[in-house]
Each structure stands twice: as C-alpha cells, then as structure tokens.
Amino acid sequence: MRYFYIAALAVVFVILIVIYKENSLLTDSTKEENKEMLLSDYLSTDDEKMKNKNGDLDSAPIKNSIDKGKQSQEDFAKDKPWESYTEEQLDDVLLLVNKERDLPKDYVPSDLVDPNVPFPFIEELAQRLMRQEAATALEDLFEKANDENLNLYAQSGYRSYERQESIFAYYVERSGEEKASRVSANAGHSEHQTGLAMDVTTPEVNFQLVTSFEDTPEGQWIKENAAQFGFIIRYPKDKEKITGYQYEPWHLRFVGKEPAKVIHEQGLTLEEYLGFE
Ligand SMILES: [Zn+2]
Structure with a gap:
C-alpha cells in the first residue's frame, strides 16, 4: 500500500511539472507574439502615415524642401562640421538633427532613462527611453496633463541608429530601395536618436501618430502647454520648407524652457531659432 502512495505521489508530481512547463512555454510564446504584434502595429502605423504622407519616421518626402534662394543650411552642410563634434557638443539639448545634419552611427546618449509616464504597451522597449533631463520634463508635463483630466500617452522616444537602419531595411524589402528612400529615414537622420524626442498620442486616435491628434483635447493642450515644460512641436504646420517635414502635432522635442x-x-x-533657415 505504501508503494501505491509513493507511486501516486510521483505521478502527481510529474503531472504538475508538465503543466508548469506548458504554462511557461505558453507565456514565452505569448510574449513573443505580443512583441511581434507590437512591431507590426508600429510598422503598420507607419504605413498609415505613408498614406497620409505624414510620417514620423522621416517618411514624408517633400520635394524642393529647401528654398534654393536661402541656402545657408545646405551650404553649411557641405562642410559637415558636426561630424567631428565632441560628445559634449552632441549632448547639447539644442543640437540640430534633420535631413541635412545626421548623428554618428555610434552616438548613443549616455543618460537614457525610462520616464514614468503611460505607454500603450507594457514591454520594456528602447522606444520608452529619453535622456534624463528630457524624461524629467516629460514626467512634469504628463503630471499636469493628468491633473487636467487628459488622457495622454507616450508612444515613441529613443530610436537607435540600428533601429533606424532596420526600419529602412523593412521598407527596402517591401517596396524596393528607391521607394524606401522616399518614405523612410536614412539612418542617423532621425531626431529620435538624440533621446530628446517623444511622440505622444491618445486613445481617441487609437494611439496612432496622425495629424488628427491636433483636434483632440490632448493635442490642443500639448500645442498650448508643451513649451512651459521645455518642449516644442518640432515640425509645425506650414513650416515644411524649413524643417523638411510635414506637420507632426505629436512629435515633441525637448530644447529647455527658455x-x-x-x-x-x-x-x-x-532651424530658425538657431539661425539655420
Ligand atoms: Zn517623432
């Protein structure tokens, strides 16, 4: 009889182990699926933006974006002095990154942190990150927005050089190199690599990065109040010729309060503020 109990216990034990393993496998694969889903959501959001010709991934092709009459920025770009910038210069919160001025492949801000603000996903992705000073300012901004009963979410902050490359590669694979270069950023040219930019959104626009964000209470509030916290709408309406980008009411760039x-x-x-129009 004693052997029977021991055998029964052993069987129960084995069953428990099997159940546990299956569960943890399930959890892992669910996690993987979620990650995949997130990536594809992210990319399909970009597709939407491509359709709207209103991309956040340096995707909006604007022909003749620079007025040939006043070329100071392009002339300046010929020398590319920023290519020999020191780390201190690259870390300047007023650093200009745009279609002419890129960041070195190996530039990763040294003080990236995960701001305590809501994101529409739970994964610990690098796109949560911002530089310390910008992250603190973002937390203050979100706290105030929350006090005003607004439903603001952060969507995408730091974007590494490698991630920019893989996004570009995604477009190349899907549409060929020529089209890719018209709809996606060349690596190093995304302001998100500075760790000073954050795209924000709200459930009312399904957490997407779309121009209609402007019409939501959150978008209106951001437009009026972001500056108090040191952020600007980096790609304002009707400034495409200067910034090279169409209107992006969701893209915040930290520059400091003054x-x-x-x-x-x-x-x-x-560009105008820094004298590079
Ligand atoms: Zn952005």
Missing part, C-alpha cells in the same frame, strides 16, 4: 518659450511665442522652428 528656448521653448521663445520658439513657441514667436512661432519659430528650431
């Missing part, structure tokens, strides 16, 4: 105030009050772009 510059943000001037840029907001005078209706400038970062």
Whole structure:
C-alpha cells in the first residue's frame, strides 16, 4: 500500500511539472507574439502615415524642401562640421538633427532613462527611453496633463541608429530601395536618436501618430502647454520648407524652457531659432 502512495505521489508530481512547463512555454510564446504584434502595429502605423504622407519616421518626402534662394543650411552642410563634434557638443539639448545634419552611427546618449509616464504597451522597449533631463520634463508635463483630466500617452522616444537602419531595411524589402528612400529615414537622420524626442498620442486616435491628434483635447493642450515644460512641436504646420517635414502635432522635442518659450511665442522652428533657415 505504501508503494501505491509513493507511486501516486510521483505521478502527481510529474503531472504538475508538465503543466508548469506548458504554462511557461505558453507565456514565452505569448510574449513573443505580443512583441511581434507590437512591431507590426508600429510598422503598420507607419504605413498609415505613408498614406497620409505624414510620417514620423522621416517618411514624408517633400520635394524642393529647401528654398534654393536661402541656402545657408545646405551650404553649411557641405562642410559637415558636426561630424567631428565632441560628445559634449552632441549632448547639447539644442543640437540640430534633420535631413541635412545626421548623428554618428555610434552616438548613443549616455543618460537614457525610462520616464514614468503611460505607454500603450507594457514591454520594456528602447522606444520608452529619453535622456534624463528630457524624461524629467516629460514626467512634469504628463503630471499636469493628468491633473487636467487628459488622457495622454507616450508612444515613441529613443530610436537607435540600428533601429533606424532596420526600419529602412523593412521598407527596402517591401517596396524596393528607391521607394524606401522616399518614405523612410536614412539612418542617423532621425531626431529620435538624440533621446530628446517623444511622440505622444491618445486613445481617441487609437494611439496612432496622425495629424488628427491636433483636434483632440490632448493635442490642443500639448500645442498650448508643451513649451512651459521645455518642449516644442518640432515640425509645425506650414513650416515644411524649413524643417523638411510635414506637420507632426505629436512629435515633441525637448530644447529647455527658455528656448521653448521663445520658439513657441514667436512661432519659430528650431532651424530658425538657431539661425539655420
Ligand atoms: Zn517623432
């Protein structure tokens, strides 16, 4: 009889182990699926933006974006002095990154942190990250928005050089190199690599990065109040010729409170503020 109990216990034990293993396998594969889903969501959001010609991934092709009459920025670009920038210069919160001015492949901000603000996903992805100073300012902004009963979410912050490359490769695979270069960023040219940019959104636009964000209470509030916290709408309406990008009411760039105030009050772009129009 004693052997029977021992055998029964052993069987129960084995069954428990099998159940446990199956569960953990299930959890792992579910996690993988979620990650896949997130990536494809992310990319399909970009597809939407491509359709709207209103991309956040440097995707909006704007022909003749630079006025050939005043070329100071392009002339300046010929020398590319920023290619020999020191780390300190690259870490300047007023650093200009755009279609002419890129960041080195190996530039990764040294003070990236995960801001305590809501994201529409739970995974610990690098796109949560921002530089310390910008992250603190973002937390303040979100706290105020929350006080005003707004439903604001952060969607995409830091984007590594490698990630920019893989997004570009995705477009190449899907549409060929020529089309890819028209709809996606060349690696190093995304402002998200600075760790100073964050795309924000709201459930009302299904967490997408779309121009209609402007019409939501959250979008309206951001437009009026982001500067108080040191952020600017980096790609304002009707400034495409200067920034090279169509209107992106969701793309916030940290520049510090004083510059943000001037840029907001005078209706400038970062290029104009820095004298590179
Ligand atoms: Zn953005």
